[in-house]
Amino acid sequence: MGMKARNLLDRLFSGVGVLAIVVMGLALVLILAPIFSRGAGAYIFKATVEHRRMLLERFERGNAEALAAEAEAVREARAPVYAMLARYAAEDLAGLSGREKREARQRLEEVEDILQELFGPMPGAATPVLPRQQYGATRWDRAEVKLDRLLYVETWDYSDSGSMGQQVLKPRREEFAGTALEPLFGYVETHLEAMLRPEWTFYWGFLTDSSFDAHIFGGIWPELVGTIYLTLGAMVFAVPLGIVSAIYFAEYAQEGRLVSLLRTCVSTLAGVPSIVFGLFGLAFFINTMHVSRSKSVLAGSLTLGMLILPTVIRAAEEAIRAVPHSYKEAAVGLGAGRWRTVVTVILPAALPGILTGTVISMGRAAGETAPIIFTAAVSVGKVLSPWETLTQPTPALSWNIYNLCTEHEAVDEIRHVQFGMAATLVLAVLLLNLVAIIMRARISNKLKG
Amino acid sequence: MSPATQDGRTGVDTGLGDRFKPSNVASGREDVPPLHDILEQTEAHVATRDFSIFYRDNEAVKKITMEIPMRLVTAIIGPSGCGKSTLLRAINRMNDLIPGCHTTGEMRFDGQDIYDKKIDVAILRRRVGMVFQKPNPFPKSIYDNVAYGPRLHGITRHSRLDEIVQRSLVQAALWEEVKDRLDTNGLGLSGGQQQRLCLARALAVDPEILLMDEPTSALDPRATTRIEDLIGELRGSYTIIIVTHNMQQAARVSDLTAFLYEGVLVEYGPTKQLFTKPREKQTEDYITGRFG
Ligand SMILES: Nc1ncnc2c1ncn2[C@@H]1O[C@H](COP(=O)(O)OP(=O)(O)OP(=O)(O)O)[C@@H](O)[C@H]1O
Ligand SMILES: [Mg+2]
Numbered sequence: 033m034g035m036k037a038r039n040l041l042d043r044l045f046s047g048v049g050v051l052a053i054v055v056m057g058l059a060l061v062l063i064l065a066p067i068f069s070r071g072a073g074a075y076i077f078k079a080t081v082e083h084r085r086m087l088l089e090r091f092e093r094g095n096a097e098a099l100a101a102e103a104e105a106v107r108e109a110r111a112p113v114y115a116m117l118a119r120y121a122a123e124d125l126a127g128l129s130g131r132e133k134r135e136a137r138q139r140l141e142e143v144e145d146i147l148q149e150l151f152g153p154m155p156g157a158a159t160p161v162l163p164r165q166q167y168g169a170t171r172w173d174r175a176e177v178k179l180d181r182l183l184y185v186e187t188w189d190y191s192d193s194g195s196m197g198q199q200v201l202k203p204r205r206e207e208f209a210g211t212a213l214e215p216l217f218g219y220v221e222t223h224l225e226a227m228l229r230p231e232w233t234f235y236w237g238f239l240t241d242s243s244f245d246a247h248i249f250g251g252i253w254p255e256l257v258g259t260i261y262l263t264l265g266a267m268v269f270a271v272p273l274g275i276v277s278a279i280y281f282a283e284y285a286q287e288g289r290l291v292s293l294l295r296t297c298v299s300t301l302a303g304v305p306s307i308v309f310g311l312f313g314l315a316f317f318i319n320t321m322h323v324s325r326s327k328s329v330l331a332g333s334l335t336l337g338m339l340i341l342p343t344v345i346r347a348a349e350e351a352i353r354a355v356p357h358s359y360k361e362a363a364v365g366l367g368a369g370r371w372r373t374v375v376t377v378i379l380p381a382a383l384p385g386i387l388t389g390t391v392i393s394m395g396r397a398a399g400e401t402a403p404i405i406f407t408a409a410v411s412v413g414k415v416l417s418p419w420e421t422l423t424q425p426t427p428a429l430s431w432n433i434y435n436l437c438t439e440h441e442a443v444d445e446i447r448h449v450q451f452g453m454a455a456t457l458v459l460a461v462l463l464l465n466l467v468a469i470i471m472r473a474r475i476s477n478k479l480k481g
Numbered sequence: 482m483s484p485a486t487q488d489g490r491t492g493v494d495t496g497l498g499d500r501f502k503p504s505n506v507a508s509g510r511e512d513v514p515p516l517h518d519i520l521e522q523t524e525a526h527v528a529t530r531d532f533s534i535f536y537r538d539n540e541a542v543k544k545i546t547m548e549i550p551m552r553l554v555t556a557i558i559g560p561s562g563c564g565k566s567t568l569l570r571a572i573n574r575m576n577d578l579i580p581g582c583h584t585t586g587e588m589r590f591d592g593q594d595i596y597d598k599k600i601d602v603a604i605l606r607r608r609v610g611m612v613f614q615k616p617n618p619f620p621k622s623i624y625d626n627v628a629y630g631p632r633l634h635g636i637t638r639h640s641r642l643d644e645i646v647q648r649s650l651v652q653a654a655l656w657e658e659v660k661d662r663l664d665t666n667g668l669g670l671s672g673g674q675q676q677r678l679c680l681a682r683a684l685a686v687d688p689e690i691l692l693m694d695e696p697t698s699a700l701d702p703r704a705t706t707r708i709e710d711l712i713g714e715l716r717g718s719y720t721i722i723i724v725t726h727n728m729q730q731a732a733r734v735s736d737l738t739a740f741l742y743e744g745v746l747v748e749y750g751p752t753k754q755l756f757t758k759p760r761e762k763q764t765e766d767y768i769t770g771r772f773g
Contacts, residue, residue, distance in 0.1 A: 356617070358617035361578070361611075363619075365610070365611040366630040366683070367606040381619075478620075
């Protein structure tokens with residue numbers, strides 16, 4: 033091969049390598065950027081007066097006097113709307129009868145529904161049972177969507193049979209042309225800010241508040257705590273067991289059939305799909321061992337622990353094997369027994385590697401969904417005390433992200449929660465890794481001298 | 482202060498001490514007594530009889546019978562792969578770590594068969610210390626490196642440990658260089674310092690024998706000289722057995738030299754005599770550089 037060809041090949045090779053890394057980085061950015069930017073919307077958004085009212089009533093946070101003043105101003109801004117509604121009912125609706133009246137009332141109800149979603153219950157109405165009907169739009173971004181729905185009626189045009197139906201937006205004002213309600217739409221459009229008073233808010237409570245009414249209000253504290261419990265629990269089971277197994281494999285086991293069989297088992301275990309672990313956890317820990325009567329954090333932690341055990345064993349074994357043989361010789365040469373050597377010399381030297389493996393598996397445990405579906409996760413729950421984790425199930429970020437995206441009755445209303453959860457989970461795992469990297473660097477430096 | 486009085490041993494004089502100063506040997510004094518005289522005047526510290534070492538079926542050391550005198554320096558030389566390390570590591574049973582390694586014949590240390598089932602290897606290894614070819618301090622502080630052995634054997638009192646650490650570092654001629662940074666990592670020292678640290682670590686448990694497997698082969702000439710000087714100072718207090726590839730080194734530091742070839746002990750005698758008037762043809766070929 034000529035020099036030119038060799039150089040070309042070299043360049044090609046490094047080019048492909050760089051390309052792969054760039055593609056990976058790009059993919060990461062493409063995935064993370066939207067998660068973080070949209071997830072940030074759960075913490076930082078334009079909150080309306082409804083949000084502040086909700087916070088004061090439900091979490092007893094906020095300035096009651098300021099809110100009272102605000103409520104007064106808002107009432108004034110909203111008053112014309114309700115006056116128009118009353119006039120419409122009294123003047124226009126009263127003059128109709130029969131089918132026309134029924135249709136007009138239906139149209140009115142549609143408007144009233146949207147107005148309730150925007151501003152909460154009508155003045156003088158009884159307090160509704162569902163919290164979501166007790167408050168209007170708490171977020172300005174949602175309010176704008178609702179305003180659109182108020183202003184325009186969505187209809188579908190099927191006149192062209194060759195294509196699918198086409199969405200047509202018709203101003204709702206036209207439906208009420210000539211009535212007392214006609215000016216309402218223009219009024220709401222121009223005065224919406226005065227009626228809701230949006231303000232940029234940093235809602236740290238998203239992290240530390242419990243949610244209510246199926247996550248429509250509040251934060252993700254129980255989910256976060258649940259994830260922390262499950263992850264720590266999995267660590268408690270997997271790390272000691274994993275390190276001891278690794279020590280056995282690396283230091284004690286005499287290579288033989290039994291040991292290679294054990295090794296194969298560990299490798300196989302590492303490749304088992306996580307849903308299988310979930311089913312195993314249900315069948316073994318709950319149905320057979322009865323660690324708890326039903327789903328519980330304990331059962332979930334055990335299952336997650338099983339899931340990450342192979343990773344911990346492998347990482348720890350590799351780290352232990354990477355400890356220079358000369359350290360061991362030195363210890364043994366001074367009269368240290370096997371166990372003493374392991375504890376005083378080998379484990380400390382292997383610590384950075386073990387730590388890395390542990391944290392990687394911690395991130396995995398925090399993010400896994402399938403193993404806890406049957407063993408620990410519920411969609412709604414309260415924050416558990418450590419004692420309750422032995423018997424009670426918990427919500428958890430991973431499972432709730434899935435659950436809120438697929439099974440929630442008002443998926444669109446809680447997009448911010450879904451993204452907020454995802455961003456929080458990703459951020460937590462990234463932080464964990466960062467801590468691990470720093471700790472690893474520190475310990476390595478200490479070992480290097 | 483001489484190390485001999487520092488560690489509380491009776492000032493050892495083999496009666497041969499002066500005559501066998503390594504320098505004397507190297508400078509070519511003629512009145513070197515023959516081996517049997519030396520062995521008669523000093524006790525044998527380690528004695529083997531028909532001692533063989535096997536790696537599975539491979540006999541790496543073959544039926545060696547030799548006596549190693551107390552508190553002198555004995556060198557083991559021979560071409561690569563002849564079994565020097567294997568023989569040396571047998572003396573504190575480091576070969577136990579290697580699966581499939583076993584021995585036949587007997588090896589006595591202070592009259593006791595060290596391959597006896599009743600022997601506690603931990604105690605044996607405390608009494609028979611070892612310094613390895615590549616400096617291998619633990620990734621711990623200098624202090625913890627030296628204190629490792631004493632702690633292992635149950636010494637926990639701080640004052641006592643401080644004392645041992647200082648004494649050992651002084652003995653290893655490292656004290657002056659590191660006394661202000663005992664809490665820094667041992668791996669931060671230079672190669673030569675690391676090797677002296679390893680020597681201090683070995684001395685801290687108060688051994689009777691020091692095994693050294695090519696202790697200077699990873700060091701530069703200056704560091705090598707320091708270690709050789711140290712061996713000269715420790716001689717008389719400890720029985721030192723050193724494996725070396727460097728024949729000048731063997732001639733400089735040792736009283737006795739054993740020449741091993743393909744696992745067989747070809748010749749064993751006073752260093753001076755072995756290097757000037759070898760009895761065996763193979764020895765002569767080796768020391769004159771005709772092979773090896
Ligand atoms: N762990 C081991 N397993 C099997 N055979 C070994 C092992 N260590 C050494 N041997 C064999 O034993 C023989 C002697 O080895 P040894 O290391 O004692 O030689 P040496 O004289 O120290 O050589 P060198 O000067 O290169 O250090 C060699 O043939 C070697 O292949
Ligand atoms: Mg060797």
